[in-house]
Amino acid sequence: MNDDAAKLPTGAGPCTEGPCTDAKNHLWDYLDGELSAGDCAKIKDHIEQCPPCEEQFRNERKIKDAVHRACGCEHAPQDLRSRVISMIASFKIEACGGARLEQEQNEKNPSQ
Numbered sequence: 001m002n003d004d005a006a007k008l009p010t011g012a013g014p015c016t017e018g019p020c021t022d023a024k025n026h027l028w029d030y031l032d033g034e035l036s037a038g039d040c041a042k043i044k045d046h047i048e049q050c051p052p053c054e055e056q057f058r059n060e061r062k063i064k065d066a067v068h069r070a071c072g073c074e075h076a077p078q079d080l081r082s083r084v085i086s087m088i089a090s091f092k093i094e095a096c097g098g099a100r101l102e103q104e105q106n107e108k109n110p111s112q
Helices: 018-025 027-031 037-049 051-071 078-095 098-108
Strands: none
Touching: 018 027, 018 037, 018 051, 027 037, 027 051, 037 051
16 A cells, blocks of 8 residues: 555545546546646546546556557548538537527428
8 A cells, every 4th residue: 555545534445426436527538638727627636636546547548548659640531531520510500509490491481
């Protein structure tokens, strides 16, 4: 047992509650840099103070780094990239009310 582990409350066991759950639920967002600065700081602080979460973070980071090394230099063909971007754009339009707008237009002009 290292010195950091001794700082945990007696009987702390595995991380399953509160800040540990939050850190684990957002670990990949943290690793990918997809969190706000405030949320990133909270998770970083927790990881630095919680040895079990720090260990999980290190292991997940190793996995992410290994995948990046194995796949980092490959790029999707331009045709595939264009199709994916087009699909994402159409989903965004639908999510932002594009489908509703089309329906409203059809209701106003049913002959079209």
